[in-house]
Amino acid sequence: MSGLLEIQHLSKSFDTVQVINDFSMEVTEGTICCLVGPNGAGKTTTIDLITGRVKPTSGKILFAGNDITGQDEHVTARAGIGRKFQVPAVLRDMTVRQNLEVAYSRQTNPFTNLFTFHPSGLKQKFDEIATLAGLTHRLEEFAGNLSHGETQWLEIGMVLMQEPRLLLMDEPIAGMTEAEIEKTTSIFKDLRKSATLVVVEHDMGFVREIADVVTVMHMGSLLAQGDIAAIEADARVRDVYLGEEEEAA
Amino acid sequence: MGNIYHDKKLQWLAYAVFFAAIGIVPLFVGDAFLLNQLATYGIYAMLALSISLCWGFGGILNLGQGISFGLGAYGMAMTMQMQTQTDSNPIPPFMLNNSLEHLPWFWEPFSSTAGGLIFAVAVPTFFCAVFGSIMFRARVSGVFFTIMTLAMLSAFYTIILDQQAYTGGANGLTPPASLQIGSFEIDPYSATAYWIVFALLCVATVLAKLLTQSSFGLVTQAIRDDAERVRFLGYNVAGYETAIYTISGMIAAIAGCCWVMLVQYVSPAQLDVSLSLSMVIWAAIGGRNSLLWAMIGAFLIQGGQSYLGDQFLSTWLLLLGGFFIVVVRFLPNGLASLAEAGLGWLSARLPSKSGRAIESVTAEEGA
Ligand SMILES: Nc1ncnc2c1ncn2[C@@H]1O[C@H](COP(=O)(O)OP(=O)(O)O)[C@@H](O)[C@H]1O
Ligand SMILES: [Mg+2]
Numbered sequence: 001m002s003g004l005l006e007i008q009h010l011s012k013s014f015d016t017v018q019v020i021n022d023f024s025m026e027v028t029e030g031t032i033c034c035l036v037g038p039n040g041a042g043k044t045t046t047i048d049l050i051t052g053r054v055k056p057t058s059g060k061i062l063f064a065g066n067d068i069t070g071q072d073e074h075v076t077a078r079a080g081i082g083r084k085f086q087v088p089a090v091l092r093d094m095t096v097r098q099n100l101e102v103a104y105s106r107q108t109n110p111f112t113n114l115f116t117f118h119p120s121g122l123k124q125k126f127d128e129i130a131t132l133a134g135l136t137h138r139l140e141e142f143a144g145n146l147s148h149g150e151t152q153w154l155e156i157g158m159v160l161m162q163e164p165r166l167l168l169m170d171e172p173i174a175g176m177t178e179a180e181i182e183k184t185t186s187i188f189k190d191l192r193k194s195a196t197l198v199v200v201e202h203d204m205g206f207v208r209e210i211a212d213v214v215t216v217m218h219m220g221s222l223l224a225q226g227d228i229a230a231i232e233a234d235a236r237v238r239d240v241y242l243g244e245e246e247e248a249a
Numbered sequence: 250m251g252n253i254y255h256d257k258k259l260q261w262l263a264y265a266v267f268f269a270a271i272g273i274v275p276l277f278v279g280d281a282f283l284l285n286q287l288a289t290y291g292i293y294a295m296l297a298l299s300i301s302l303c304w305g306f307g308g309i310l311n312l313g314q315g316i317s318f319g320l321g322a323y324g325m326a327m328t329m330q331m332q333t334q335t336d337s338n339p340i341p342p343f344m345l346n347n348s349l350e351h352l353p354w355f356w357e358p359f360s361s362t363a364g365g366l367i368f369a370v371a372v373p374t375f376f377c378a379v380f381g382s383i384m385f386r387a388r389v390s391g392v393f394f395t396i397m398t399l400a401m402l403s404a405f406y407t408i409i410l411d412q413q414a415y416t417g418g419a420n421g422l423t424p425p426a427s428l429q430i431g432s433f434e435i436d437p438y439s440a441t442a443y444w445i446v447f448a449l450l451c452v453a454t455v456l457a458k459l460l461t462q463s464s465f466g467l468v469t470q471a472i473r474d475d476a477e478r479v480r481f482l483g484y485n486v487a488g489y490e491t492a493i494y495t496i497s498g499m500i501a502a503i504a505g506c507c508w509v510m511l512v513q514y515v516s517p518a519q520l521d522v523s524l525s526l527s528m529v530i531w532a533a534i535g536g537r538n539s540l541l542w543a544m545i546g547a548f549l550i551q552g553g554q555s556y557l558g559d560q561f562l563s564t565w566l567l568l569l570g571g572f573f574i575v576v577v578r579f580l581p582n583g584l585a586s587l588a589e590a591g592l593g594w595l596s597a598r599l600p601s602k603s604g605r606a607i608e609s610v611t612a613e614e615g616a
Contacts, residue, residue, distance in 0.1 A: 051481060053481075073480035073481050074480050074482075074483050074485045074486070078483045082481075085478075089477075089478045090478075091474040092475070093474045094470065094471060094474055098467060098471070102471045102479070105483040105484060110468075110485075110492045111492070113465040113468060114463055114465040114492075116463055116465070117462065119464060162482060
């Protein structure tokens, strides 16, 4: 199988600061790739570049064989890339129900949507995801009133409503309890059957559980890539990243 | 949660009652002058509706709605003016006074009534589509967009005022006869004129209400909440913003047409900043998140203006200003918040399904 997502020699500088520096990686369809690295390594910026929120200085991004470099956010989303933000981003003034409904974006044309009142397939998908996210008893609550954990779940639910081929999850378990992390682990493993995941995460225990491949970034460049055992044995990774984690622990 | 204010069926019922109430007005009002004045309230309601749609549901504050209203009004005035011109006398008198010898090219389409009516609505609508799409694609939003609408309004105002030979300048246009549709003349002081405005308001409201309940409406509300987030769901935010801004502008253009049908007069005053500000104040006081309450806001403020304003003159402006501050400070969604709270209180006491739902929630919270 070839890569669903291919990043080739990507670079991005903000003014004079080079944030991403000749970074390449490939994500195989149907796998979970964990993107790790110290704070400021450029993980979130990489996701911004893939989704089109920021445009690269140079380099190329291919998704399912198509060049999506520099495309707008809604274009990459329609192509099948879903994103969960590092700081949970939900529509705070809308109810949980509305958040999930609006995320079900099969039809995005404004004129068609003027005449759409009950999108086909919504009900079934809605019930499935609301149950999965454990939010069935909170549907009429405003998203702004949810607890941190519930907000994380709502945003994961929104990404799932999109039914993307590629899910980019920026620190999805931050602030979750042990039980919630366990649930996330099993959901992510389940998702792998129908989608491909790139997960940015600091929690090495979680990474060990879910990762098929681990990609380590450092100062905007690829430091190492491989399975978890190889990464944990890598001296350079221990130096710049894991050592730091152990000290912190 | 169980608040009947949010019950969709009851909302439609409230609209039905509202329109039934204002629909029967001509049956009770014998005074033609008063009926004509009441019909203009329908136009204020249409404008408040258009602001509520764009601002309340789309999150786009437009201080230049006078552009659409004014262009629609000028289009109608041009149509009515041309209806009174004949083959032997093809050029409106004010043009002759400004020594124009030919009818300007942009007056030509208004020589036919159908063409004139279409252009009167199509030109402002097209302007909104183009201006909106340029602005929203460049991701101009929030207060920056509002300032741009204000700047545009001033530009239009100045041009119309300046080009006396083509627009009538400060004098405006005063078509000498009422609107003629085929062989039928619409007397602005008749019940027919009232019902035309009423019917258009009714249709605009029903369509606007349906729009807010459609998938389109859901997306625009999401954009109001967090446009950045909505892009990542696959929606082209600029397209939605342009669409709701244009639909809102089109309603205002139709209101402009009706205005001239009723008062047989248009001047740059229709593009004055104060009128566009008033539209926003009506919606803000009534409740911009509710189409119905925005319209009620227009009735209350304009009604107050006509009746109290005559008696108290300058005190009225102070009253209005004070009222505005109180509402904005304590009722973020205007008088609609009072209705919402009142009906919430009532729902909690109704021995119904919704009442029980509330009890069970309170029980849960207590537990
Ligand atoms: N818009 C921006 N302008 C300037 N610098 C930025 C911008 N966005 C990110 N950066 C910088 O890029 C670096 C990488 O940030 P980020 O991608 O958020 O790292 P990570 O997610 O790996 O912690 C940081 O040094 C950050 O300060
Ligand atoms: Mg980050």
